[in-house]
Amino acid sequence: MKASLFITCLCDIMSSDVGKDTVEVLEKVGCEVDFPELQTCCGQPAYNSGYLKESKESMKQMMRAFKDSEYVVGPSGSCVAMLHEYPHIFKGDPEWEEAANDLAGKSYELTQFLVDVMGITDVGSKFQGRVTYHPSCHMTRLLGVRDAPMTLLENVKGLEFVALPVKEDCCGFGGTFSVKNPVISEQMVEEKTEHVTETGAEYLVGGDMGCLMNIGGRLTRNGKPVKVLHIANILNYQ
Amino acid sequence: MSIRIGTNSFEHRVQEGIKNDFMRGAVSSAQGRFRSGRLKAAEELGNWEDWRTLGEEIRNHTMENLDFYLQQLSDQVSKRGGSVFFAETAEEANDYIQNVIKKKNGKKVVKSKSMVTEEIGLNKALEEAGSEVVETDLGEWILQLDEDPPSHIVTPALHKNKEQIRETFAAKKGYDKTDKPEELALFAREQLRKDFLSADIGITGCNFAVAESGAVTLVTNEGNARLVTSLPDTQITVMGMERLVPTWEDLEVLVSLLTRSAVGQKLTSYVTSLTGTRLEGEVDGPEEFHLVIVDNGRSKILGTEFQSALHCIRCAACINACPVYRHVGGHSYGSIYPGPIGAVLTPLLDGYDDHKELPYASTLCAACTEACPVKIPLHEHLIRHRQIIVEKENKAPKAEKLAMKGFAKWGSSPAAYKMSTKMARTALKPWTKDEKIENGPGPMKAWTDARDFPAPSKQSFRSWYKSRRKGDES
Numbered sequence: 001m002k003a004s005l006f007i008t009c010l011c012d013i014m015s016s017d018v019g020k021d022t023v024e025v026l027e028k029v030g031c032e033v034d035f036p037e038l039q040t041c042c043g044q045p046a047y048n049s050g051y052l053k054e055s056k057e058s059m060k061q062m063m064r065a066f067k068d069s070e071y072v073v074g075p076s077g078s079c080v081a082m083l084h085e086y087p088h089i090f091k092g093d094p095e096w097e098e099a100a101n102d103l104a105g106k107s108y109e110l111t112q113f114l115v116d117v118m119g120i121t122d123v124g125s126k127f128q129g130r131v132t133y134h135p136s137c138h139m140t141r142l143l144g145v146r147d148a149p150m151t152l153l154e155n156v157k158g159l160e161f162v163a164l165p166v167k168e169d170c171c172g173f174g175g176t177f178s179v180k181n182p183v184i185s186e187q188m189v190e191e192k193t194e195h196v197t198e199t200g201a202e203y204l205v206g207g208d209m210g211c212l213m214n215i216g217g218r219l220t221r222n223g224k225p226v227k228v229l230h231i232a233n234i235l236n237y238q
Numbered sequence: 239m240s241i242r243i244g245t246n247s248f249e250h251r252v253q254e255g256i257k258n259d260f261m262r263g264a265v266s267s268a269q270g271r272f273r274s275g276r277l278k279a280a281e282e283l284g285n286w287e288d289w290r291t292l293g294e295e296i297r298n299h300t301m302e303n304l305d306f307y308l309q310q311l312s313d314q315v316s317k318r319g320g321s322v323f324f325a326e327t328a329e330e331a332n333d334y335i336q337n338v339i340k341k342k343n344g345k346k347v348v349k350s351k352s353m354v355t356e357e358i359g360l361n362k363a364l365e366e367a368g369s370e371v372v373e374t375d376l377g378e379w380i381l382q383l384d385e386d387p388p389s390h391i392v393t394p395a396l397h398k399n400k401e402q403i404r405e406t407f408a409a410k411k412g413y414d415k416t417d418k419p420e421e422l423a424l425f426a427r428e429q430l431r432k433d434f435l436s437a438d439i440g441i442t443g444c445n446f447a448v449a450e451s452g453a454v455t456l457v458t459n460e461g462n463a464r465l466v467t468s469l470p471d472t473q474i475t476v477m478g479m480e481r482l483v484p485t486w487e488d489l490e491v492l493v494s495l496l497t498r499s500a501v502g503q504k505l506t507s508y509v510t511s512l513t514g515t516r517l518e519g520e521v522d523g524p525e526e527f528h529l530v531i532v533d534n535g536r537s538k539i540l541g542t543e544f545q546s547a548l549h550c551i552r553c554a555a556c557i558n559a560c561p562v563y564r565h566v567g568g569h570s571y572g573s574i575y576p577g578p579i580g581a582v583l584t585p586l587l588d589g590y591d592d593h594k595e596l597p598y599a600s601t602l603c604a605a606c607t608e609a610c611p612v613k614i615p616l617h618e619h620l621i622r623h624r625q626i627i628v629e630k631e632n633k634a635p636k637a638e639k640l641a642m643k644g645f646a647k648w649g650s651s652p653a654a655y656k657m658s659t660k661m662a663r664t665a666l667k668p669w670t671k672d673e674k675i676e677n678g679p680g681p682m683k684a685w686t687d688a689r690d691f692p693a694p695s696k697q698s699f700r701s702w703y704k705s706r707r708k709g710d711e712s
Contacts, residue, residue, distance in 0.1 A: 220690045
């Protein structure tokens with residue numbers, strides 16, 4: 001199966017390890033992975049801030065970049081959920097409607113792709129440690145991916161799982177929200193890190209880099225020893 | 239009072255809310271109770287998603303045919319001896335109600351809970367015209383005594399604790415007992431009973447009017463609405479023009495969705511449907527019944543992309559699910575409609591000038607959309623508002639507009655974008671220490687004031703990928 005990596009701008013700029021681990025996990029389960037170099041950002045920062053026109057420029061570039069891909073797989077529920085919005089955004093646009101439908105139809109979040117498309121529940125990774133999981137809002141509520149990450153984590157050998165209290169609550173990232181309403185965002189991320197600390201976990205795992213940067217940044221600021229990992233890191237751990 | 243409450247800036251209100259530890263504790267624990275109650279009540283029903291879909295269909299059908307059902311409702315009410323008045327504005331509604339009271343030579347008005355009368359500022363208008371107005375919902379009564387606006391659309395005094403209530407009762411009504419809830423409630427009951435018995439006008443809100451019969455349905459837990467509608471000779475019901483259902487069957491669906499979503503109850507203690515005046519041979523009902531149907535900006539929403547905001551059944555499930563509301567409290571929204579539905583409705587009803595921050599008071603986490611029993615896509619409406627603020631109202635900050643122009647160029651240029659993936663680490667180096675940034679420059683400061691920003695990875699993904707492919711080829 002051929003899969004094109006949609007790395008997401010955040011991982012492309014900030015966290016290359018998530019991109020590497022995604023490539024290696026996909027290869028491990030038998031995918032032929034390519035990386036379309038013309039990809040940029042899904043457009044979400046502008047779209048969610050109300051800049052429709054500006055966001056479309058980026059979205060068009062994404063459609064151009066992935067036009068020949070068979071599957072598009074990204075390590076982010078939020079960014080993939082954005083791709084799934086393209087058909088609504090470009091509806092009635094004679095030039096882009098078809099491309100928007102095409103990209104949305106072939107795009108998957110990493111765990112969703114592994115479980116729902118590839119039918120894999122165990123990627124064969126091993127990880128020693130006490131782990132809790134934050135199910136990011138867009139991954140669960142917008143993309144509807146709830147079970148896939150849990151299924152994969154359950155089958156990681158050595159991993160001790162501990163549930164995060166009120167896990168469905170937003171961490172307060174919200175993209176530009178974190179800098180537009182920093183005071184509220186701070187209260188939200190503080191509450192989230194309190195819940196994380198309560199679990200006694202050594203690692204907090206999630207499927208969206210934005211949320212992880214937010215929670216992780218608060219944890220280190222408060223001197224908490226909990227380490228933050230992307231689920232791709234865990235799935236590629238031996 | 240009208241939709242807008244207070245004159246402080248949004249930032250100021252939020253700061254005040256966040257500093258109010260008691261309020262936050264009360265809101266947080268109430269949210270927890272409401273949320274678990276709602277989920278349990280939904281689960282009991284078994285096929286909650288089907289119920290939501292049905293609720294959405296009923297609301298959608300009603301809005302699509304609102305003119306027909308309003309006419310039908312009006313005809314039915316008239317047929318049963320009631321008078322119907324369509325008020326285009328708050329002033330028209332208030333004037334009409336004042337006139338009814340004047341004609342009846344009414345002195346004292348008892349009211350059951352109604353958000354639309356808060357919206358149109360009815361109490362103030364009536365008091366200015368010389369009436370004595372008494373709120374009889376316990377929460378509303380407490381707020382009336384304290385001259386405090388509601389902070390929640392179902393439990394309006396959510397932000398107050400029993401000690402504060404005891405103090406209010408003592409200061410305003412000479413209460414001299416403890417802050418035990420039973421004693422407080424008994425005192426309120428005794429006080430209000432006198433008002434019920436001496437009132438000549440009863441004013442209610444309306445959860446749902448039933449178009450096919452002209453009945454007005456009130457959903458309460460305290461029973462006060464029963465007294466408001468049975469003791470005074472004149473009953474006035476005020477409803478937003480969208481608050482109706484076509485049939486009794488539809489009512490059953492929506493009341494089930496409402497009570498389960500609002501308070502996690504299968505049904506509230508009282509669900510009362512009242513139809514018209516006391517006709518010949520009937521033993522109860524008011525001598526006079528007036529139904530005031532309020533537009534106040536609603537018809538402008540019909541036919542727009544925001545139409546589904548009118549589907550709201552005022553259950554507050556979105557408010558109870560909202561993490562932003564939990565931290566800032568209802569008064570921070572500066573509107574009698576707080577939370578996600580408030581952030582959607584308030585700018586629609588009262589314009590963007592005083593409320594342009596509200597659509598941004600959300601992380602777009604969609605907990606609201608998920609909780610809504612009639613599937614209003616609340617977070618999508620918030621994005622629509624943002625688009626209007628940026629594109630039509632031109633109220634976005636200049637720096638943001640410039641940044642987004644830059645975003646469009648960056649996102650559409652693979653070369654510029656690729657350059658940023660290469661340069662990020664170097665560009666941030668002056669601020670980086672131990673692989674993190676604690677005091678970021680410019681807009682990053684808002685981030686690093688509360689949390690660290692990680693340094694970008696040492697090797698970019700693209701260079702790793704390139705070297706790996708070279709390795710493959712060799």
